Amino acid sequence: MTTNLYVLYGGKSAEHEVSLLTALTVLNALDKQKYNVYPIYITKAGIWCSLGLLDHELTDVTELQAEHPDTRPAASIGNLLCKLFSEGTEQKVVLPVLHGTNGEDGTVQGLLELMDVPYVGNGVLSSAAGMDKVIMKDLFAQAGIPQTDYTALLQHEWQSDAERECLRIEGRIGYPCYVKPANLGSSVGISRCDNRQDLCRAVHIALQYDRKLVIEKEVIGREIQLAVIGNDHPQCSVAGEFIKELDFFDYDKKYKSGRLIQQIPARLTDDIHSRLMDLSIQAFTALDGAGLMRVDFFVTDDNDIYINEVNTLPGFTKISMFPTLWEKTNGTTYAQLIDKLIELALERHERKQARNYRRDE
Structure with a gap:
Protein backbone atom coordinates (compact mmCIF):
# COMPACT_ATOMS: atom_id res chain seq x y z
CA MET A 1 0.00 0.00 0.00
CA VAL A 120 5.55 10.25 14.33
CA GLY A 121 6.75 10.97 17.82
CA ASN A 122 5.42 11.54 21.29
CA GLY A 123 1.76 11.95 22.18
CA VAL A 124 -0.04 14.86 23.78
CA LEU A 125 0.95 14.20 27.39
CA SER A 126 4.61 13.36 26.86
CA SER A 127 5.05 16.23 24.40
CA ALA A 128 3.51 18.76 26.76
CA ALA A 129 5.37 17.47 29.82
CA GLY A 130 8.67 17.26 27.97
CA MET A 131 8.28 20.79 26.66
CA ASP A 132 7.49 22.36 30.02
CA LYS A 133 10.78 22.21 31.89
CA VAL A 134 9.13 22.72 35.27
CA ILE A 135 6.63 19.87 34.83
CA MET A 136 9.37 17.71 33.32
CA LYS A 137 11.64 18.26 36.32
CA ASP A 138 8.79 17.62 38.74
CA LEU A 139 8.18 14.25 37.07
CA PHE A 140 11.87 13.40 37.15
CA ALA A 141 11.95 14.24 40.85
CA GLN A 142 9.03 11.91 41.46
CA ALA A 143 10.78 9.17 39.48
CA GLY A 144 13.95 9.57 41.53
CA ILE A 145 16.13 10.66 38.61
CA PRO A 146 19.04 12.79 39.88
CA GLN A 147 19.00 16.46 38.80
CA THR A 148 20.27 19.85 39.94
CA ASP A 149 18.34 22.18 42.27
CA TYR A 150 15.67 24.18 40.47
CA THR A 151 12.73 26.47 41.05
CA ALA A 152 9.96 27.97 38.94
CA LEU A 153 9.15 31.63 38.43
CA LEU A 154 5.89 32.94 36.98
CA GLN A 155 5.59 36.28 35.22
CA HIS A 156 2.96 37.66 37.60
CA GLU A 157 5.15 36.76 40.60
CA TRP A 158 8.04 38.76 39.16
CA GLN A 159 5.85 41.70 38.25
CA SER A 160 4.23 41.67 41.68
CA ASP A 161 7.47 41.74 43.71
CA ALA A 162 10.79 41.29 41.91
CA GLU A 163 12.79 41.93 45.10
CA ARG A 164 10.98 39.13 46.92
CA GLU A 165 11.57 36.71 44.05
CA CYS A 166 15.25 37.62 43.82
CA LEU A 167 15.67 36.85 47.50
CA ARG A 168 13.80 33.54 47.10
CA ILE A 169 15.93 32.48 44.13
CA GLU A 170 19.16 33.53 45.82
CA GLY A 171 18.25 31.61 48.97
CA ARG A 172 17.14 28.46 47.20
CA ILE A 173 19.41 28.31 44.13
CA GLY A 174 22.18 30.89 44.52
CA TYR A 175 24.79 31.82 41.94
CA PRO A 176 25.87 30.89 39.38
CA CYS A 177 22.53 29.83 37.96
CA TYR A 178 20.74 29.58 34.64
CA VAL A 179 17.44 31.21 33.75
CA LYS A 180 15.40 29.53 31.02
CA PRO A 181 11.95 29.89 29.48
CA ALA A 182 10.00 26.83 30.60
CA ASN A 183 8.55 26.11 27.17
CA LEU A 184 11.26 26.60 24.60
CA GLY A 185 14.31 24.84 23.24
CA SER A 186 17.41 25.32 21.06
CA SER A 187 18.98 27.48 23.79
CA VAL A 188 16.66 30.40 22.97
CA GLY A 189 16.22 32.91 25.82
CA ILE A 190 18.67 31.21 28.17
CA SER A 191 21.14 33.21 30.29
CA ARG A 192 23.83 32.43 32.85
CA CYS A 193 23.79 34.60 35.98
CA ASP A 194 26.60 35.42 38.40
CA ASN A 195 24.83 38.11 40.43
CA ARG A 196 21.52 39.88 40.92
CA GLN A 197 22.07 42.27 38.03
CA ASP A 198 22.55 39.30 35.71
CA LEU A 199 19.46 37.65 37.20
CA CYS A 200 17.20 40.64 36.58
CA ARG A 201 18.44 40.98 33.03
CA ALA A 202 18.04 37.24 32.39
CA VAL A 203 14.47 37.19 33.72
CA HIS A 204 13.60 40.15 31.49
CA ILE A 205 14.95 38.32 28.44
CA ALA A 206 13.33 34.97 29.23
CA LEU A 207 9.91 36.48 29.96
CA GLN A 208 9.81 37.65 26.35
CA TYR A 209 9.42 34.01 25.36
CA ASP A 210 7.28 32.49 28.11
CA ARG A 211 5.22 33.40 31.20
CA LYS A 212 6.88 30.60 33.17
CA LEU A 213 10.60 30.29 33.80
CA VAL A 214 12.84 27.71 35.41
CA ILE A 215 15.94 28.73 37.36
CA GLU A 216 18.59 26.04 37.83
CA LYS A 217 21.73 25.79 39.92
CA GLU A 218 24.78 25.53 37.68
CA VAL A 219 26.37 22.10 37.28
CA ILE A 220 30.00 21.97 36.20
CA GLY A 221 30.24 18.94 33.99
CA ARG A 222 30.28 17.51 30.52
CA GLU A 223 27.04 17.48 28.54
CA ILE A 224 26.21 13.95 27.46
CA GLN A 225 23.36 13.03 25.13
CA LEU A 226 21.63 9.74 24.40
CA ALA A 227 18.90 8.85 21.92
CA VAL A 228 15.89 6.66 22.72
CA ILE A 229 13.48 5.13 20.20
CA GLY A 230 10.52 2.80 20.69
CA ASN A 231 7.06 2.59 22.15
CA ASP A 232 6.41 0.05 24.89
CA HIS A 233 9.92 -1.41 24.64
CA PRO A 234 12.27 1.55 24.12
CA GLN A 235 15.90 1.11 23.13
CA CYS A 236 18.77 3.44 23.94
CA SER A 237 21.76 4.44 21.83
CA VAL A 238 25.32 4.82 22.97
CA ALA A 239 26.16 8.15 24.60
CA GLY A 240 27.65 11.07 22.73
CA GLU A 241 28.91 14.54 23.47
CA PHE A 242 29.79 17.74 21.65
CA ILE A 243 33.26 19.16 22.04
CA LYS A 244 32.64 22.88 22.01
CA GLU A 245 34.64 26.06 22.29
CA LEU A 246 32.37 28.01 24.67
CA ASP A 247 31.20 27.28 28.19
CA PHE A 248 27.62 27.99 27.17
CA PHE A 249 26.44 26.74 23.80
CA ASP A 250 24.01 29.39 22.55
CA TYR A 251 21.60 29.35 19.59
CA ASP A 252 24.02 30.85 17.05
CA LYS A 253 26.80 28.50 18.03
CA LYS A 254 24.51 25.49 17.87
CA TYR A 255 22.83 26.12 14.52
CA LYS A 256 24.71 28.77 12.53
CA SER A 257 28.45 28.38 12.96
CA GLY A 258 28.69 24.62 12.47
CA ARG A 259 31.91 24.53 14.54
CA LEU A 260 31.16 21.27 16.34
CA ILE A 261 33.03 18.10 17.07
CA GLN A 262 30.95 15.06 17.97
CA GLN A 263 32.53 12.50 20.27
CA ILE A 264 30.63 9.19 19.91
CA PRO A 265 30.77 7.19 22.01
CA ALA A 266 31.41 9.70 24.76
CA ARG A 267 34.51 9.21 26.87
CA LEU A 268 32.95 7.43 29.85
CA THR A 269 33.62 4.42 32.00
CA ASP A 270 31.51 1.37 31.24
CA ASP A 271 29.65 1.74 34.54
CA ILE A 272 28.73 5.39 33.91
CA HIS A 273 27.75 4.64 30.32
CA SER A 274 25.47 1.82 31.44
CA ARG A 275 23.95 4.01 34.16
CA LEU A 276 23.20 6.78 31.65
CA MET A 277 21.47 4.32 29.33
CA ASP A 278 19.32 3.03 32.19
CA LEU A 279 18.40 6.56 33.29
CA SER A 280 17.52 7.51 29.70
CA ILE A 281 15.01 4.68 29.49
CA GLN A 282 13.71 5.67 32.93
CA ALA A 283 13.21 9.28 31.78
CA PHE A 284 11.46 8.12 28.60
CA THR A 285 9.13 5.95 30.66
CA ALA A 286 8.49 8.66 33.28
CA LEU A 287 7.16 10.93 30.53
CA ASP A 288 5.21 8.09 28.85
CA GLY A 289 7.33 8.57 25.74
CA ALA A 290 6.62 7.20 22.29
CA GLY A 291 8.61 7.17 19.09
CA LEU A 292 11.73 9.12 19.97
CA MET A 293 13.37 11.20 22.64
CA ARG A 294 16.82 12.67 23.22
CA VAL A 295 17.93 12.67 26.84
CA ASP A 296 20.62 15.10 28.01
CA PHE A 297 22.78 14.73 31.11
CA PHE A 298 25.62 16.42 32.96
CA VAL A 299 28.47 14.21 34.16
CA THR A 300 30.88 15.86 36.60
CA ASP A 301 34.58 15.13 37.06
CA ASP A 302 33.58 13.01 40.07
CA ASN A 303 31.23 11.01 37.82
CA ASP A 304 28.11 12.40 39.46
CA ILE A 305 25.17 12.27 37.04
CA TYR A 306 22.45 14.90 36.70
CA ILE A 307 19.72 14.80 34.09
CA ASN A 308 19.43 18.15 32.32
CA GLU A 309 16.38 17.80 30.08
CA VAL A 310 14.77 15.76 27.34
CA ASN A 311 13.84 16.76 23.83
CA THR A 312 10.71 15.02 22.60
CA LEU A 313 11.27 16.18 19.02
CA PRO A 314 15.04 16.46 18.58
CA GLY A 315 16.47 18.10 15.51
CA PHE A 316 17.52 16.19 12.41
CA THR A 317 19.85 18.77 10.87
CA LYS A 318 23.20 17.70 9.45
CA ILE A 319 24.89 18.47 12.79
CA SER A 320 22.19 16.93 14.98
CA MET A 321 23.22 14.38 17.55
CA PHE A 322 20.13 12.14 17.45
CA PRO A 323 20.57 10.49 14.01
CA THR A 324 24.34 10.34 14.42
CA LEU A 325 24.02 8.48 17.71
CA TRP A 326 22.00 5.71 16.08
CA GLU A 327 24.38 5.44 13.15
CA LYS A 328 27.26 4.99 15.58
CA THR A 329 25.25 2.59 17.75
CA ASN A 330 24.19 0.00 15.20
CA GLY A 331 24.77 1.41 11.72
CA THR A 332 21.23 2.74 11.27
CA THR A 333 21.26 5.21 8.39
CA TYR A 334 19.38 8.49 8.40
CA ALA A 335 16.74 7.15 6.01
CA GLN A 336 16.40 3.89 7.96
CA LEU A 337 15.86 5.83 11.17
CA ILE A 338 13.00 7.80 9.64
CA ASP A 339 11.48 4.54 8.34
CA LYS A 340 11.70 3.06 11.84
CA LEU A 341 9.99 6.09 13.39
CA ILE A 342 7.18 5.85 10.83
CA GLU A 343 6.76 2.15 11.64
CA LEU A 344 6.50 3.00 15.34
CA ALA A 345 3.86 5.64 14.57
CA LEU A 346 1.78 3.13 12.63
CA GLU A 347 2.22 0.52 15.38
CA ARG A 348 0.98 2.90 18.06
CA HIS A 349 -1.95 4.06 15.94
CA GLU A 350 -3.00 0.48 15.22
CA ARG A 351 -3.09 -0.27 18.93
CA LYS A 352 -5.24 2.79 19.54
CA GLN A 353 -7.74 1.59 16.96
CA ALA A 354 -8.17 -1.64 18.90
CA ARG A 355 -9.42 0.18 21.99
CA ASN A 356 -13.02 -0.08 23.03
CA TYR A 357 -14.54 3.41 23.18
CA ARG A 358 -18.05 2.23 24.04
CA ARG A 359 -19.31 1.21 27.42
CA ASP A 360 -20.73 -2.27 27.39
CA GLU A 361 -24.39 -2.36 28.36
Whole structure:
Protein backbone atom coordinates (compact mmCIF):
# COMPACT_ATOMS: atom_id res chain seq x y z
CA MET A 1 0.00 0.00 0.00
CA THR A 2 1.29 3.46 -0.90
CA THR A 3 1.90 5.71 2.08
CA ASN A 4 1.15 9.40 1.94
CA LEU A 5 3.61 11.14 4.25
CA TYR A 6 2.80 14.70 5.33
CA VAL A 7 5.78 16.58 6.74
CA LEU A 8 4.84 19.52 8.98
CA TYR A 9 7.46 22.22 9.48
CA GLY A 10 7.97 25.93 10.16
CA GLY A 11 5.46 27.02 12.75
CA LYS A 12 4.55 29.93 14.97
CA SER A 13 7.64 29.59 17.12
CA ALA A 14 10.99 31.17 17.89
CA GLU A 15 12.47 27.97 16.50
CA HIS A 16 10.89 28.42 13.05
CA GLU A 17 14.24 28.57 11.24
CA VAL A 18 15.55 25.48 13.03
CA SER A 19 12.48 23.60 11.83
CA LEU A 20 13.18 24.64 8.24
CA LEU A 21 16.70 23.24 8.47
CA THR A 22 15.39 19.96 9.86
CA ALA A 23 12.69 19.74 7.20
CA LEU A 24 15.17 20.29 4.37
CA THR A 25 17.30 17.36 5.52
CA VAL A 26 14.33 15.07 6.23
CA LEU A 27 12.56 15.76 2.95
CA ASN A 28 15.68 15.07 0.89
CA ALA A 29 16.36 11.83 2.78
CA LEU A 30 12.90 10.31 2.30
CA ASP A 31 12.52 7.52 -0.25
CA LYS A 32 10.15 8.98 -2.86
CA GLN A 33 9.52 5.46 -4.19
CA LYS A 34 8.23 4.34 -0.80
CA TYR A 35 6.33 7.50 0.19
CA ASN A 36 4.22 10.13 -1.50
CA VAL A 37 5.79 13.10 0.28
CA TYR A 38 3.73 16.25 0.90
CA PRO A 39 5.53 19.18 2.58
CA ILE A 40 3.18 21.26 4.74
CA TYR A 41 4.62 24.66 5.60
CA ILE A 42 3.26 26.57 8.60
CA THR A 43 4.05 30.27 8.39
CA LYS A 44 5.14 32.39 11.34
CA ALA A 45 1.57 33.72 11.39
CA GLY A 46 0.22 30.17 11.79
CA ILE A 47 -1.10 29.73 8.23
CA TRP A 48 -0.86 26.16 6.90
CA CYS A 49 0.27 25.87 3.26
CA SER A 50 0.58 22.73 1.13
CA LEU A 51 3.44 22.65 -1.37
CA GLY A 52 1.95 19.66 -3.19
CA LEU A 53 3.62 16.35 -3.99
CA LEU A 54 7.40 16.57 -3.68
CA ASP A 55 9.24 14.79 -6.49
CA HIS A 56 12.64 16.49 -6.63
CA GLU A 57 15.71 17.29 -4.54
CA LEU A 58 15.59 20.49 -2.54
CA THR A 59 18.61 22.78 -2.45
CA ASP A 60 17.63 25.55 -0.06
CA VAL A 61 15.14 26.29 2.73
CA THR A 62 13.61 29.07 0.63
CA GLU A 63 12.02 26.34 -1.50
CA LEU A 64 10.13 25.19 1.59
CA GLN A 65 8.42 28.50 2.25
CA ALA A 66 5.16 29.68 0.75
CA GLU A 67 2.55 32.33 1.30
CA HIS A 68 -1.20 31.80 1.38
CA PRO A 69 -3.89 34.39 0.72
CA ASP A 70 -5.98 33.14 3.64
CA THR A 71 -4.79 34.97 6.75
CA ARG A 72 -6.97 33.01 9.17
CA PRO A 73 -4.99 30.16 10.77
CA ALA A 74 -8.07 28.16 11.79
CA ALA A 75 -9.54 28.27 8.29
CA SER A 76 -6.25 27.30 6.65
CA ILE A 77 -5.80 24.36 9.02
CA GLY A 78 -9.33 23.05 8.63
CA ASN A 79 -9.47 23.37 4.86
CA LEU A 80 -6.07 21.80 4.31
CA LEU A 81 -6.46 18.87 6.70
CA CYS A 82 -9.91 17.99 5.47
CA LYS A 83 -8.68 18.00 1.88
CA LEU A 84 -5.56 15.95 2.53
CA PHE A 85 -6.90 13.39 4.95
CA SER A 86 -10.37 12.77 3.53
CA GLU A 87 -9.30 11.90 0.00
CA GLY A 88 -8.03 8.53 -1.26
CA THR A 89 -7.47 5.19 0.39
CA GLU A 90 -3.71 5.47 0.82
CA GLN A 91 -2.15 4.90 4.20
CA LYS A 92 -1.53 8.32 5.76
CA VAL A 93 1.15 9.33 8.27
CA VAL A 94 2.15 12.75 9.59
CA LEU A 95 5.76 13.54 10.37
CA PRO A 96 5.99 16.72 12.47
CA VAL A 97 9.39 18.40 12.43
CA LEU A 98 8.10 21.42 14.31
CA HIS A 99 10.28 22.68 17.14
CA GLY A 100 9.20 24.73 20.11
CA THR A 101 5.85 26.32 20.85
CA ASN A 102 2.86 24.99 18.87
CA GLY A 103 5.01 22.17 17.57
CA GLU A 104 6.42 19.86 20.19
CA ASP A 105 4.30 21.01 23.12
CA GLY A 106 1.33 18.71 22.50
CA THR A 107 -0.85 21.18 20.57
CA VAL A 108 -0.26 19.75 17.09
CA GLN A 109 -0.31 16.25 18.56
CA GLY A 110 -3.78 16.93 20.00
CA LEU A 111 -5.02 18.14 16.61
CA LEU A 112 -3.72 15.00 14.92
CA GLU A 113 -5.37 12.85 17.59
CA LEU A 114 -8.70 14.49 16.75
CA MET A 115 -8.06 13.88 13.06
CA ASP A 116 -7.41 10.21 13.93
CA VAL A 117 -4.26 9.96 11.83
CA PRO A 118 -0.99 8.29 12.81
CA TYR A 119 1.89 10.65 13.51
CA VAL A 120 5.55 10.25 14.33
CA GLY A 121 6.75 10.97 17.82
CA ASN A 122 5.42 11.54 21.29
CA GLY A 123 1.76 11.95 22.18
CA VAL A 124 -0.04 14.86 23.78
CA LEU A 125 0.95 14.20 27.39
CA SER A 126 4.61 13.36 26.86
CA SER A 127 5.05 16.23 24.40
CA ALA A 128 3.51 18.76 26.76
CA ALA A 129 5.37 17.47 29.82
CA GLY A 130 8.67 17.26 27.97
CA MET A 131 8.28 20.79 26.66
CA ASP A 132 7.49 22.36 30.02
CA LYS A 133 10.78 22.21 31.89
CA VAL A 134 9.13 22.72 35.27
CA ILE A 135 6.63 19.87 34.83
CA MET A 136 9.37 17.71 33.32
CA LYS A 137 11.64 18.26 36.32
CA ASP A 138 8.79 17.62 38.74
CA LEU A 139 8.18 14.25 37.07
CA PHE A 140 11.87 13.40 37.15
CA ALA A 141 11.95 14.24 40.85
CA GLN A 142 9.03 11.91 41.46
CA ALA A 143 10.78 9.17 39.48
CA GLY A 144 13.95 9.57 41.53
CA ILE A 145 16.13 10.66 38.61
CA PRO A 146 19.04 12.79 39.88
CA GLN A 147 19.00 16.46 38.80
CA THR A 148 20.27 19.85 39.94
CA ASP A 149 18.34 22.18 42.27
CA TYR A 150 15.67 24.18 40.47
CA THR A 151 12.73 26.47 41.05
CA ALA A 152 9.96 27.97 38.94
CA LEU A 153 9.15 31.63 38.43
CA LEU A 154 5.89 32.94 36.98
CA GLN A 155 5.59 36.28 35.22
CA HIS A 156 2.96 37.66 37.60
CA GLU A 157 5.15 36.76 40.60
CA TRP A 158 8.04 38.76 39.16
CA GLN A 159 5.85 41.70 38.25
CA SER A 160 4.23 41.67 41.68
CA ASP A 161 7.47 41.74 43.71
CA ALA A 162 10.79 41.29 41.91
CA GLU A 163 12.79 41.93 45.10
CA ARG A 164 10.98 39.13 46.92
CA GLU A 165 11.57 36.71 44.05
CA CYS A 166 15.25 37.62 43.82
CA LEU A 167 15.67 36.85 47.50
CA ARG A 168 13.80 33.54 47.10
CA ILE A 169 15.93 32.48 44.13
CA GLU A 170 19.16 33.53 45.82
CA GLY A 171 18.25 31.61 48.97
CA ARG A 172 17.14 28.46 47.20
CA ILE A 173 19.41 28.31 44.13
CA GLY A 174 22.18 30.89 44.52
CA TYR A 175 24.79 31.82 41.94
CA PRO A 176 25.87 30.89 39.38
CA CYS A 177 22.53 29.83 37.96
CA TYR A 178 20.74 29.58 34.64
CA VAL A 179 17.44 31.21 33.75
CA LYS A 180 15.40 29.53 31.02
CA PRO A 181 11.95 29.89 29.48
CA ALA A 182 10.00 26.83 30.60
CA ASN A 183 8.55 26.11 27.17
CA LEU A 184 11.26 26.60 24.60
CA GLY A 185 14.31 24.84 23.24
CA SER A 186 17.41 25.32 21.06
CA SER A 187 18.98 27.48 23.79
CA VAL A 188 16.66 30.40 22.97
CA GLY A 189 16.22 32.91 25.82
CA ILE A 190 18.67 31.21 28.17
CA SER A 191 21.14 33.21 30.29
CA ARG A 192 23.83 32.43 32.85
CA CYS A 193 23.79 34.60 35.98
CA ASP A 194 26.60 35.42 38.40
CA ASN A 195 24.83 38.11 40.43
CA ARG A 196 21.52 39.88 40.92
CA GLN A 197 22.07 42.27 38.03
CA ASP A 198 22.55 39.30 35.71
CA LEU A 199 19.46 37.65 37.20
CA CYS A 200 17.20 40.64 36.58
CA ARG A 201 18.44 40.98 33.03
CA ALA A 202 18.04 37.24 32.39
CA VAL A 203 14.47 37.19 33.72
CA HIS A 204 13.60 40.15 31.49
CA ILE A 205 14.95 38.32 28.44
CA ALA A 206 13.33 34.97 29.23
CA LEU A 207 9.91 36.48 29.96
CA GLN A 208 9.81 37.65 26.35
CA TYR A 209 9.42 34.01 25.36
CA ASP A 210 7.28 32.49 28.11
CA ARG A 211 5.22 33.40 31.20
CA LYS A 212 6.88 30.60 33.17
CA LEU A 213 10.60 30.29 33.80
CA VAL A 214 12.84 27.71 35.41
CA ILE A 215 15.94 28.73 37.36
CA GLU A 216 18.59 26.04 37.83
CA LYS A 217 21.73 25.79 39.92
CA GLU A 218 24.78 25.53 37.68
CA VAL A 219 26.37 22.10 37.28
CA ILE A 220 30.00 21.97 36.20
CA GLY A 221 30.24 18.94 33.99
CA ARG A 222 30.28 17.51 30.52
CA GLU A 223 27.04 17.48 28.54
CA ILE A 224 26.21 13.95 27.46
CA GLN A 225 23.36 13.03 25.13
CA LEU A 226 21.63 9.74 24.40
CA ALA A 227 18.90 8.85 21.92
CA VAL A 228 15.89 6.66 22.72
CA ILE A 229 13.48 5.13 20.20
CA GLY A 230 10.52 2.80 20.69
CA ASN A 231 7.06 2.59 22.15
CA ASP A 232 6.41 0.05 24.89
CA HIS A 233 9.92 -1.41 24.64
CA PRO A 234 12.27 1.55 24.12
CA GLN A 235 15.90 1.11 23.13
CA CYS A 236 18.77 3.44 23.94
CA SER A 237 21.76 4.44 21.83
CA VAL A 238 25.32 4.82 22.97
CA ALA A 239 26.16 8.15 24.60
CA GLY A 240 27.65 11.07 22.73
CA GLU A 241 28.91 14.54 23.47
CA PHE A 242 29.79 17.74 21.65
CA ILE A 243 33.26 19.16 22.04
CA LYS A 244 32.64 22.88 22.01
CA GLU A 245 34.64 26.06 22.29
CA LEU A 246 32.37 28.01 24.67
CA ASP A 247 31.20 27.28 28.19
CA PHE A 248 27.62 27.99 27.17
CA PHE A 249 26.44 26.74 23.80
CA ASP A 250 24.01 29.39 22.55
CA TYR A 251 21.60 29.35 19.59
CA ASP A 252 24.02 30.85 17.05
CA LYS A 253 26.80 28.50 18.03
CA LYS A 254 24.51 25.49 17.87
CA TYR A 255 22.83 26.12 14.52
CA LYS A 256 24.71 28.77 12.53
CA SER A 257 28.45 28.38 12.96
CA GLY A 258 28.69 24.62 12.47
CA ARG A 259 31.91 24.53 14.54
CA LEU A 260 31.16 21.27 16.34
CA ILE A 261 33.03 18.10 17.07
CA GLN A 262 30.95 15.06 17.97
CA GLN A 263 32.53 12.50 20.27
CA ILE A 264 30.63 9.19 19.91
CA PRO A 265 30.77 7.19 22.01
CA ALA A 266 31.41 9.70 24.76
CA ARG A 267 34.51 9.21 26.87
CA LEU A 268 32.95 7.43 29.85
CA THR A 269 33.62 4.42 32.00
CA ASP A 270 31.51 1.37 31.24
CA ASP A 271 29.65 1.74 34.54
CA ILE A 272 28.73 5.39 33.91
CA HIS A 273 27.75 4.64 30.32
CA SER A 274 25.47 1.82 31.44
CA ARG A 275 23.95 4.01 34.16
CA LEU A 276 23.20 6.78 31.65
CA MET A 277 21.47 4.32 29.33
CA ASP A 278 19.32 3.03 32.19
CA LEU A 279 18.40 6.56 33.29
CA SER A 280 17.52 7.51 29.70
CA ILE A 281 15.01 4.68 29.49
CA GLN A 282 13.71 5.67 32.93
CA ALA A 283 13.21 9.28 31.78
CA PHE A 284 11.46 8.12 28.60
CA THR A 285 9.13 5.95 30.66
CA ALA A 286 8.49 8.66 33.28
CA LEU A 287 7.16 10.93 30.53
CA ASP A 288 5.21 8.09 28.85
CA GLY A 289 7.33 8.57 25.74
CA ALA A 290 6.62 7.20 22.29
CA GLY A 291 8.61 7.17 19.09
CA LEU A 292 11.73 9.12 19.97
CA MET A 293 13.37 11.20 22.64
CA ARG A 294 16.82 12.67 23.22
CA VAL A 295 17.93 12.67 26.84
CA ASP A 296 20.62 15.10 28.01
CA PHE A 297 22.78 14.73 31.11
CA PHE A 298 25.62 16.42 32.96
CA VAL A 299 28.47 14.21 34.16
CA THR A 300 30.88 15.86 36.60
CA ASP A 301 34.58 15.13 37.06
CA ASP A 302 33.58 13.01 40.07
CA ASN A 303 31.23 11.01 37.82
CA ASP A 304 28.11 12.40 39.46
CA ILE A 305 25.17 12.27 37.04
CA TYR A 306 22.45 14.90 36.70
CA ILE A 307 19.72 14.80 34.09
CA ASN A 308 19.43 18.15 32.32
CA GLU A 309 16.38 17.80 30.08
CA VAL A 310 14.77 15.76 27.34
CA ASN A 311 13.84 16.76 23.83
CA THR A 312 10.71 15.02 22.60
CA LEU A 313 11.27 16.18 19.02
CA PRO A 314 15.04 16.46 18.58
CA GLY A 315 16.47 18.10 15.51
CA PHE A 316 17.52 16.19 12.41
CA THR A 317 19.85 18.77 10.87
CA LYS A 318 23.20 17.70 9.45
CA ILE A 319 24.89 18.47 12.79
CA SER A 320 22.19 16.93 14.98
CA MET A 321 23.22 14.38 17.55
CA PHE A 322 20.13 12.14 17.45
CA PRO A 323 20.57 10.49 14.01
CA THR A 324 24.34 10.34 14.42
CA LEU A 325 24.02 8.48 17.71
CA TRP A 326 22.00 5.71 16.08
CA GLU A 327 24.38 5.44 13.15
CA LYS A 328 27.26 4.99 15.58
CA THR A 329 25.25 2.59 17.75
CA ASN A 330 24.19 0.00 15.20
CA GLY A 331 24.77 1.41 11.72
CA THR A 332 21.23 2.74 11.27
CA THR A 333 21.26 5.21 8.39
CA TYR A 334 19.38 8.49 8.40
CA ALA A 335 16.74 7.15 6.01
CA GLN A 336 16.40 3.89 7.96
CA LEU A 337 15.86 5.83 11.17
CA ILE A 338 13.00 7.80 9.64
CA ASP A 339 11.48 4.54 8.34
CA LYS A 340 11.70 3.06 11.84
CA LEU A 341 9.99 6.09 13.39
CA ILE A 342 7.18 5.85 10.83
CA GLU A 343 6.76 2.15 11.64
CA LEU A 344 6.50 3.00 15.34
CA ALA A 345 3.86 5.64 14.57
CA LEU A 346 1.78 3.13 12.63
CA GLU A 347 2.22 0.52 15.38
CA ARG A 348 0.98 2.90 18.06
CA HIS A 349 -1.95 4.06 15.94
CA GLU A 350 -3.00 0.48 15.22
CA ARG A 351 -3.09 -0.27 18.93
CA LYS A 352 -5.24 2.79 19.54
CA GLN A 353 -7.74 1.59 16.96
CA ALA A 354 -8.17 -1.64 18.90
CA ARG A 355 -9.42 0.18 21.99
CA ASN A 356 -13.02 -0.08 23.03
CA TYR A 357 -14.54 3.41 23.18
CA ARG A 358 -18.05 2.23 24.04
CA ARG A 359 -19.31 1.21 27.42
CA ASP A 360 -20.73 -2.27 27.39
CA GLU A 361 -24.39 -2.36 28.36
